[in-house]
Amino acid sequence: MVSKRNPDELLKFIPARDSPPYTLVVVYGERSIGDFWTFPDDGTVERVLGAIAKVMPSILTLDDVKRYLESLDKPSERVNRALEAYQSLVKLREVRPGEGLPYKYEPPHLPGWKDMMIGGAIPGLKPNQRNPYFTGGTAKHYRPVINFDKCIKCSLCWEYCPDSVFDVTPDGYFNPALAYCKGCGVCAEVCPVPDTIIMVDEMEFEDGYGKFIDEYRAWKENREAYRKWFESLLPKAQVISVRKR
Ligand code: SF4
Ligand code: SF4
Known part of the structure; x- marks a missing residue:
């Protein structure tokens, strides 16, 4: 994650998982306003790549990251962002099962073909009525x-x-x-x-x-x-x- 908050603060907003344990890595910086629809190209990708090279060089080395970023437009700007993250204080936090925001994911019931309306039509919702499975989760900033x-x-x-x-x-x-x-x-x-x-x-x-x-x-x-x-x-x-x- 790219954030100016510390891992414990962030965990209050990350849904808890049953298993397995994982490592939360926080790269200090202004978080992205990118979302489902937009890619603001604000350096987040480069910073995350730099952080991966630092904490998991077995997956991606700094040379790999540089090589990739140098193949894109504005290469020096991109490489500098990755280097900033690589050299900055990256905070690690082991997250145990059950830690985080209590949130139970309910998998939707998928209808079989015999349950569906003729023509596979989907019934419309009435005003102010909502599909419980289409929520945005914890995604919004x-x-x-x-x-x-x-x-x-x-x-x-x-x-x-x-x-x-x-x-x-x-x-x-x-x-x-x-x-x-x-x-x-x-x-x-x-x-x-x-x-x-x-x-x-x-x-x-x-x-x-x-x-x-x-x-x-x-x-x-x-x-x-x-x-x-x-x-x-x-x-x-x-x-x-x-x-x-
Ligand atoms: S909050 Fe009120 S004034 Fe603003 S766009 Fe909605 S209806 Fe209009
Ligand atoms: S209510 Fe939420 S999703 Fe809808 S326009 Fe406002 S910010 Fe966007």
């Missing part, structure tokens, strides 16, 4: 936090979210179902009211996978407490410009 007090109910976040994360509330607000969010930042970018959707580092939150806060409910239950919570997060908001990617 940032999460949207909504300031419902400022929302003008324009619906742009709901329309533009590539993962249909927003549920429509009975009074016309748009509430992110955070288990399905990938943290892309599109909603924050299209929202026309400044500081109404902010993107905050996922590691600022302790609610963990499967127990995400319901932002709309929290706001309805105690608007004053929600406002204070939102304001405490405002200085930590990140601008994730999708258009610049």
Whole structure:
């Protein structure tokens, strides 16, 4: 992993596994904003290759890494990044079975052909209904936090979210179902009211996978407490410009 956090902090966000033990390797550095769809070419690949050469030279030596990176564009920049990671403090942490975020993976039930609808059709979901197997796991880096007090109910976040994360509330607000969010930042970018959707580092939150806060409910239950919570997060908001990617 590339992170400025130490391995123990990171383990709070990594799902626990039953077996076997493994080694968590943390390379100090700014983590990538790359995700399922984008490759920002921000040096993460080079740094990870440099770290592998350092901790597991039996798999990849530094010469192998250099040879590969020199075959790409911007070779000296890439090699320097790998060297930085190779020479920097790489933290190792043995992770025992069961250590990490409690998270039970439920394999989906795959229907046989006799269970399927005619033509292999897949029934559509009703509004606000969700497929429990299509969650984003612990993958997102940032999460949207909504300031419902400022929302003008324009619906742009709901329309533009590539993962249909927003549920429509009975009074016309748009509430992110955070288990399905990938943290892309599109909603924050299209929202026309400044500081109404902010993107905050996922590691600022302790609610963990499967127990995400319901932002709309929290706001309805105690608007004053929600406002204070939102304001405490405002200085930590990140601008994730999708258009610049
Ligand atoms: S960051 Fe916003 S637009 Fe992107 S997946 Fe999450 S809710 Fe949807
Ligand atoms: S885009 Fe912003 S203002 Fe529009 S509905 Fe979503 S949160 Fe509200």
